[in-house]
Amino acid sequence: MSWLRSVWYYCLILFSYEICGDEDTVVQKQTISTAFEQLKYRMESEHELSVLPQLRVIRNQAKHYAQRTIEIQTILIEASIRQHFGDYKHSLSMHYQALELAEQVGKPRIMVETLLAIIDLELDLERYDHAQRYVNQATQIAQALNQDDEFLVHVKLWRAKIYLEKGSFRQALYELELGQKLAKNNSPLSARLLLIEAQVALRLGNYLVSRTLLNEFSIKYMSSADDKSQLDYQLALAESALQAGEFSEAIELAMKGLEQTFHTRYLEEQASLQRLLASAYAQLSDYQQAHLYLKRYSLTERALDQQKRNNKVLQLEAQYALAHQQQQVSLLEKDNAIQAQQIVQHEQTLENTKLTQQRWLLIGLLCFAAVLFVYWRWQNRRYTSKLEMQVAERTAELKERNKRLQTLSFTDSLTGLSNRHYFFSTIDSQINALPEKHDMIFCIVDIDHFKKINDTYGHAAGDLVLQSFADILKQCTRNSDLLVRWGGEEFLLVMPDMSRRDAQEAVERIRQQVERFPFMANGQTVQCTCSIGFAPYPLTPDLQEQVSWEQVLELADSGLYLAKEVHRNTWIGLDSVRQPSAFDVEYTLKHYKEQVRQGNIVVSSSYVGAEIPA
Amino acid sequence: MKWCWLFFFVSCFAYAKPPLVIDIISSENFSQRYKEFLAGRSVLEIDDFHPSTKGSHIEIIEMVLLQQALFLGGEHRPVIFNPKPSVNIIEFSDLIAGDSLVLARSTWHEDLLDYKGSLYITEPLVEYGEYEAGFYVTKRNVALHDMPAERLNQLTVVANPRWKVDWRALNNTDINVVSFIGPWETMLEMVETNVVDAMLINFSVSESLVLNFEGREYVPINELKLLLPDSRHFVVSKRHPEGEQVFNALNTGLAILKQRGILKKALIESGFISGRVKDWHMVNESMLMRALP
Numbered sequence: 035m036s037w038l039r040s041v042w043y044y045c046l047i048l049f050s051y052e053i054c055g056d057e058d059t060v061v062q063k064q065t066i067s068t069a070f071e072q073l074k075y076r077m078e079s080e081h082e083l084s085v086l087p088q089l090r091v092i093r094n095q096a097k098h099y100a101q102r103t104i105e106i107q108t109i110l111i112e113a114s115i116r117q118h119f120g121d122y123k124h125s126l127s128m129h130y131q132a133l134e135l136a137e138q139v140g141k142p143r144i145m146v147e148t149l150l151a152i153i154d155l156e157l158d159l160e161r162y163d164h165a166q167r168y169v170n171q172a173t174q175i176a177q178a179l180n181q182d183d184e185f186l187v188h189v190k191l192w193r194a195k196i197y198l199e200k201g202s203f204r205q206a207l208y209e210l211e212l213g214q215k216l217a218k219n220n221s222p223l224s225a226r227l228l229l230i231e232a233q234v235a236l237r238l239g240n241y242l243v244s245r246t247l248l249n250e251f252s253i254k255y256m257s258s259a260d261d262k263s264q265l266d267y268q269l270a271l272a273e274s275a276l277q278a279g280e281f282s283e284a285i286e287l288a289m290k291g292l293e294q295t296f297h298t299r300y301l302e303e304q305a306s307l308q309r310l311l312a313s314a315y316a317q318l319s320d321y322q323q324a325h326l327y328l329k330r331y332s333l334t335e336r337a338l339d340q341q342k343r344n345n346k347v348l349q350l351e352a353q354y355a356l357a358h359q360q361q362q363v364s365l366l367e368k369d370n371a372i373q374a375q376q377i378v379q380h381e382q383t384l385e386n387t388k389l390t391q392q393r394w395l396l397i398g399l400l401c402f403a404a405v406l407f408v409y410w411r412w413q414n415r416r417y418t419s420k421l422e423m424q425v426a427e428r429t430a431e432l433k434e435r436n437k438r439l440q441t442l443s444f445t446d447s448l449t450g451l452s453n454r455h456y457f458f459s460t461i462d463s464q465i466n467a468l469p470e471k472h473d474m475i476f477c478i479v480d481i482d483h484f485k486k487i488n489d490t491y492g493h494a495a496g497d498l499v500l501q502s503f504a505d506i507l508k509q510c511t512r513n514s515d516l517l518v519r520w521g522g523e524e525f526l527l528v529m530p531d532m533s534r535r536d537a538q539e540a541v542e543r544i545r546q547q548v549e550r551f552p553f554m555a556n557g558q559t560v561q562c563t564c565s566i567g568f569a570p571y572p573l574t575p576d577l578q579e580q581v582s583w584e585q586v587l588e589l590a591d592s593g594l595y596l597a598k599e600v601h602r603n604t605w606i607g608l609d610s611v612r613q614p615s616a617f618d619v620e621y622t623l624k625h626y627k628e629q630v631r632q633g634n635i636v637v638s639s640s641y642v643g644a645e646i647p648a
Numbered sequence: 649m650k651w652c653w654l655f656f657f658v659s660c661f662a663y664a665k666p667p668l669v670i671d672i673i674s675s676e677n678f679s680q681r682y683k684e685f686l687a688g689r690s691v692l693e694i695d696d697f698h699p700s701t702k703g704s705h706i707e708i709i710e711m712v713l714l715q716q717a718l719f720l721g722g723e724h725r726p727v728i729f730n731p732k733p734s735v736n737i738i739e740f741s742d743l744i745a746g747d748s749l750v751l752a753r754s755t756w757h758e759d760l761l762d763y764k765g766s767l768y769i770t771e772p773l774v775e776y777g778e779y780e781a782g783f784y785v786t787k788r789n790v791a792l793h794d795m796p797a798e799r800l801n802q803l804t805v806v807a808n809p810r811w812k813v814d815w816r817a818l819n820n821t822d823i824n825v826v827s828f829i830g831p832w833e834t835m836l837e838m839v840e841t842n843v844v845d846a847m848l849i850n851f852s853v854s855e856s857l858v859l860n861f862e863g864r865e866y867v868p869i870n871e872l873k874l875l876l877p878d879s880r881h882f883v884v885s886k887r888h889p890e891g892e893q894v895f896n897a898l899n900t901g902l903a904i905l906k907q908r909g910i911l912k913k914a915l916i917e918s919g920f921i922s923g924r925v926k927d928w929h930m931v932n933e934s935m936l937m938r939a940l941p
Binding site for chain 2: 200316317
C-alpha cells in the first residue's frame with residue numbers, strides 16, 4: 035500500500051510541477067513535504083534503490099521551491115544509499131554537498147543531522163580522525179541546542195561508536211552512560227545505545243553484562259528494530275554465548291544471524307558470524323565445520339578487504355589529488371608570488387626611474403635657476419657697472435662742468451685773470467697756509483687815466499689795453515702770486531711769503547714794465563702808466579689779531595689812492611706802524627694821508643723827491 | 649628459613665607426584681636464560697627480580713612468578729617446561745583441546761575473548777593501566793629526542809596490526825601509523841633506516857632507558873609514553889583434566905603474590921614498570937577513563 039501511495043504522490047508532484055504557477059507555491063511546498071515524509075517512512079525500513087528516482091524528483095522540486103531542508107535531507111538519503119552499496123566516492127561528495135548547503139541554511143538541527151551522516155560514512159571509510167573532528171563540531175552545535183536533548187544523545191551515540199571502532203572501550207562506555215542518562219526511556223535512541231553498550235561489554239569480555247543489556251533490548255525494542263539492529267543483536271547474542279562457552283547455542287544464534295545477512299550488503303557482520311562459527315566449532319572439536327566456516331569467513335573477509343582496499347585506494351587517490359591540487363595551488367601561489375615580486379620590482383624600478391627623473395628635473399631646474407640667477411646677477415652687475423660708469427661719467431662731466439663753471443665764475447673773461455669771487459673764495463685758505471712770521475703783500479694796481487683811453491680809442495681799445503696790462507702783470511708776478519681783476523682797470527695782486535722789500539721791487543718792476551710797454555689802440559701806440567698801493571699782512575706781528583686782511587686790503591687801497599693823488603705812475607706801500615699799540619686801523623683808513631704825514635705809519639714809495647701833498 | 653621449608657616440601661612432592669608440564673615458547677632461548685637467571689637457586693627463593701641476562705626479561709620473570717603462584721596456591725608438584733612453537737601458542741589450540749595445561753607466558757585479555765569458553769583466565773598479572781611503552785628512535789636522530797606532544801601528528805611509528813593492543817593504543821593518538829607484519833628486528837631496521845621515525849617498545853631496563861640492539865642504540869622520545877590499554881593474564885585449559893585444579897591454585901597464588909606486593913615488585917625490578925617515566929606525559933591518557941560513578 036505504501037508503495038502505491040508513494041507512486042501516487044510522485045505522479046502528483048510531476049503533474050503539479052507542469053501546470054502550477056507561482057501563486058500555488060504554498061500548495062506545492064505542502065505537496066513536496068508530504069511526498070518526502072512518505073518516502074522517509076519507506077526509507078526507514080530498508081535501503082531501497084528503487085526510491086532514488088522519486089527522491090531526485092523531490093530534490094529538484096525542493097530546490098525549485100527553495101525548500102532547503104528537504105533538499106539536504108534528500109541528498110543525505112541518496113548519499114546513505116550510495117554508501118550502503120559501496121559507492122563511497124559519490125557518497126562522500128554528496129555528503130559534503132549537503133554539509134555546504136546546511137552551512138548556508140544555518141539551521142543547527144539540519145547541520146547536526148548532516149554531520150552525523152558524515153560521521154557514519156567516515157566510520158565506514160575508517161577515517162576516525164575525520165569522524166572525531168565532525169563529532170566535535172556536532173557536539174558544539176548540539177550543546178547550543180540543549181533544550182532538545184535528543185541531538186545530544188545522538189552525538190553521544192556516535193561518539194561512543196567512534197570510540198568502539200577505535201578500541202577505546204572505556205571512553206565508549208562513558209559516552210554511552212551519559213547518553214542513557216539523557217535519553218528518554220523506551221525511545222529508539224535508548225535502544226540503539228543499549229545495543230552499542232552490549233557490543234562494548236563484549237569487547238571487554240563482560241558477556242554477562244552484555245546478555246543483560248541484550249535481553250533488555252529484546253524485550254523493549256526488538257519488534258520495532260530495523261534489519262541492521264536485529265542483525266547486530268543476533269551477532270552480540272552469539273558472541274555472548276561463545277564467551278560463555280555455550281558453543282552450541284552460539285552456533286545456533288550465529289546461524290540465525292547469518293541467514294539474515296544473505297542477500298544483503300552487511301558483509302562485516304556476515305564475516306564476524308562466520309568467524310564466530312569457526313571458533314565455536316573448533317572449540318567443540320568439530321574441525322570439519324570449523325574449517326568450512328573458516329573458509330567462508332576467509333572469502334567474506336577477502337571481499338571486505340577488497341572493499342576496504344578500494345576505499346583506501348579512493349582515499350589515497352583523493353589524498354594524491356588533494357596533494358596534487360595543493361601542489362598546483364602552491365605552484366600557482368609561487369608563480370603569483372614571483373609575479374607579484376616582479377610587479378613590485380617593476381614598480382620599484384618605475385618608482386626609481388621616476389625619482390631619478392624627478393631628481394634630474396630638480397637638478398635641471400636648480401641649474402637653470404642658478405644660470406638664470408648668474409645671468410641676472412651678471413646683467414645686474416653689468417647694468418649696475420654701466421650705471422656706475424654713467425654716474426661716474428656724469429659725475430666727472432658734472433665735476434668738469436662745475437669746474438668750468440667755477441673757473442668761469444672765478445675768471446675774468448676779458449683778461450683771463452681771476453675775479454673777485456675767486457679771491458674771496460681762496461684768500462682765507464691762503465692766509466691760513468701762510469707760514470708764521472712771513473708776510474703776505476696785498477697790492478692794488480690801477481691803470482692811470484684809463485677813462486681817457488676808453489674815451490679816446492673806444493672801449494675795444496680799452497679792452498685790449500686791459501688785456502695787455504694783465505699780461506704784463508702775469509709776466510711780473512710769480513706763479514704763487516694771486517692776480518685778480520679787482521674791477522674796471524683796477525687789479526689786485528696778492529703775493530704770499532714775500533718780504534716788504536721784495537714787494538717794493540716787485541711793484542717797481544710792474545710800474546716800470548707798464549710804463550715801458552707800448553700798448554696798442556686802434557693801430558696806435560698808447561702810453562700807459564699805473565699806480566700801485568700795497569700793504570703787508572700782518573701789518574705787524576702784534577696787530578695780527580687786530581688788523582684783518584680786509585683792513586690790510588683797504589690800507590693798500592688807501593696807499594693807491596694816495597699814489598694817485600700825489601703823482602700817478604707811482605707806488606706807495608705801507609711798511610710799518612710806529613706805535614702798534616696805539617694803532618687804530620679805522621682811523622688810519624680814514625686819515626691815511628695824515629697818518630703818513632704825521633709819521634704814525636711808515637710807507638715806502640717810488641715817488642721820491644717830493645713830499646706827499648697835504 | 650621460610651624458603652628452606654618450601655624447598656623441602658617441593659622436593660618431597662617431587663618424588664611423590666608426576667611433574668606439572670607447562671608450555672613455553674620455544675624461540676628466544678627462554679629455557680637457557682631461565683637457568684642462567686636462577687643460577688642454581690630454587691625458583692621459590694627468588695625475591696630479587698633485577699635482570700641478570702641479556703634480552704627481554706619479563707618472560708623469565710613470568711616463569712618464576714607462575715611457579716611461585718602455583719606453589720602458594722597449593723600446587724606443589726615439580727614443574728617441567730615444554731617448549732612449543734609460538735604459532736601453536738598464539739592460537740591456543742593445544743590449550744583449547746586440553747593437550748596443554750597452562751602457558752608460562754601472560755596474554756593480553758583482548759586476545760582471549762573468543763576462547764573464554766575454553767580457557768580459564770587468571771586474575772591479571774599486569775593490570776589495566778600498568779603497561780607502558782616508549783617511542784624509540786635512533787640515538788642519532790636528535791631532532792626527535794625532545795619532540796613535544798603537540799607535534800605527534802608529524803611522527804610516523806611502525807606497528808604490527810596483529811598486536812591488537814598496540815594498534816588500538818596508537819589509533820587513539822594523532823600519530824601516523826605504518827603497519828608492518830613481520831619480525832620485530834625488521835621493524836627496528838625500519839627505524840634505523842629512517843623508513844619510519846619510531847617504534848613502540850617497552851622501556852628499557854637500563855637506567856638511561858637506552859636500548860642497545862646489535863651495537864645500535866635507540867632512545868625513547870623524552871617525556872612521552874603510551875598506555876597499552878589492556879590487562880595481561882595467565883591462561884589454563886578448561887578441557888585439561890587438571891585444568892580447574894591448576895587454575896584455582898594459580899589464581900589463589902596470584903592473589904597472595906599481589907597481596908604481598910610481589911607482583912608489583914617483580915614488575916618494577918624487572919624493568920617492566922619503569923619508575924623513571926612515572927611522571928612522563930601519557931599521550932593516550934583518555935583511554936584510562938573510568939565509568940561514571
